[in-house]
Amino acid sequence: MFVSEEPWGPGPQGYHASDVERWAPEPDKRPGRTAFQRDRGRVLHSAALRRLAGKTQVVTPGTSPHSWDATPRTRLTHSLECAQIGRELGAALGGDPDLVEVACLAHDLGHPPFGHNGERALHEVAAGCGGFEGNAQSLRLLTRLEPKRFIADQETGEPVSVGLNLTRAALDAATKYPWPRGGHPTDPASGKFGVYEDDMPVFRWVRQGAPAGRTCFEAQIMDWADDVAYSVHDVEDGLHAGHLDPACLLAEPERREVFAVAAHRYAPGADPEELAEALDRLLDQEWWPHGYDGTAVAQARLKDATSQLIGRFCLAAEAATRAVWGTGRLTRYRADLVVPRATRLECAVLKAVADRYVMQREDQELIRAEQRVIIAELGERLVARAPDGLDPQFRTLYARAGGDAERLRVIVDQIASLTDASARSLHARLTRPPSG
Known part of the structure; x- marks a missing residue:
């Protein structure tokens, strides 16, 4: 069992100083908050969390025959409910409730449009860059894609995003599968993994001192x-x-x-x-x-x-x-x-x-089939036309990419960031026959 040298160090009670370290050190602008309260605020205010409001959980809005039930749960409401459950259970067991809430709020951030169906379709699009997995995408969002903190690249001096720059403990708590693709400790063929190859440096930092393959409490x-x-x-x-x-x-x-x-x-x-x-x-x-x-x-x-x-x-x-x-x-x-x-x-x-x-x-399978076509065709069109179709953030990353695999990963990042509606809208624009 991993036990730090000072189990009741200067972090929040029950946590060591190394648990509250950040990849890029930074001062606290509002003294009096714990590090995990800062983490919670960053996730709550993130655009990635807001986008979950446009991603279906199970029942598609508007499919109920009852007017009083026109708004079923989305990925956002699910994440908020998960956070409330986790926060109370974590507190009852002596953990930091803000830390557990951060993990719960962040656990679905990497989900693409159309949920697990979209995840499987996007995995096929991403075959040339190591595949796609929603949990690995969540780590990528938290440490790279969600713009909050930037540091200067040591070689070029250009600003490089470190995402929300959460604490080590928060990133570890949000990691459901702490291994790369093919690294499952008991089932290497499992499609579940928590980090892409090019995100391994920050992953190794997050997992510093942690038992291999074991998730934290x-x-x-x-x-x-x-x-x-x-x-x-x-x-x-x-x-x-x-x-x-x-x-x-x-x-x-x-x-x-x-x-x-x-x-x-x-x-x-x-x-x-x-x-x-x-x-x-x-x-x-x-x-x-x-x-x-x-x-x-x-x-x-x-x-x-x-x-x-x-x-x-x-x-x-x-x-x-x-x-x-x-x-x-x-x-x-x-x-x-x-x-x-x-x-x-x-x-x-x-x-x-x-x-x-x-x-x-039966009607759901028809919907899922249409969704898989949308994701596949988005991948095809963006590969052929990028940077056209990319948001400004991803245009910049695409221009800096060092090869085909990196450029494909940027395209996958773009698709994963879309809501259900924006995926349909972008697909319609990119597949619309030329006028005239």
Whole structure:
């Protein structure tokens, strides 16, 4: 286990001085704030966070038949809800709540337009520069692309962006997969990774002193808060939009389909009986929203159910973690988050319910196919026409790029920065037949 020489050093209580170091040293303009409060402010005020408001979470705005539900969750509202969950759980376990909130707010910043579907399509576009991964893109945004701090290049003297210049602990907490492509500690074929090759210098700095392949305690809380938020709220959005009838979860054929999805995608190796028990534990709660019909009373019951589920999942993790690691401040590499298997299976079943009844709808596959075409054609057109089509920030980076792979990475950065609407708009402009 990594333990710093001065575990209660001059950083925020429970953190060492090295945890609050920044890649580019800078003075604090407002004394009295902690380093992690500064980090939180920088992420909250970033353009990258605001852009998440234009990126779909699960249900596309305007697809619900109900006028009162015209605004389902976006990536931004999901990130804010994840941050609230993570902040409270982190504080309960003795961590710095601002640090955990930074990780939660930042965890989806690198998502491209059209969510995971867009991520897969953009990975194909990026084949010539090392691929695309939303988590690696988040680190790139935080340390390079989001314009906040600049330093002079040692060779040319030109200004070079260091992104938001967050603390080491904040960047580490936002890193869900602390390895490069192909570096998964147990599954090298996994497509999940947290850093591109050309971002390795800052990544090595972030991971200084950290055990290889291990996420810090705050990142583990962020990861669980993310799971809790989207498993609970995706089901809530599915009910609001009329895509999910709660009665289906009582019918055997539908249950078997849900369990198959859960075992395949969210709880590999889980036995159908285990998953059935997990679902039934939730259905047996007096607050479960049986018979949801969209009335005001039903909406209130559903909101109570989401609160109950979040509390259930977080309290289970808090109790299990304390049982193993004891009382006191649990921070960085001094503990690991413990989530009981039964709780993870309940969460996995909820994810599978949203997957089966919202994501697998026939109309959604048609939408996803169109989205993949948009991303692919954006890549083709920008490769052929760049710097035309690039925003000023990316035009500059494109002009400075040292080869085809670097230029392609700039194009991928541009596409990843787009919202759903701006991706469609840029695609329409670049594919419009010439006039006359």
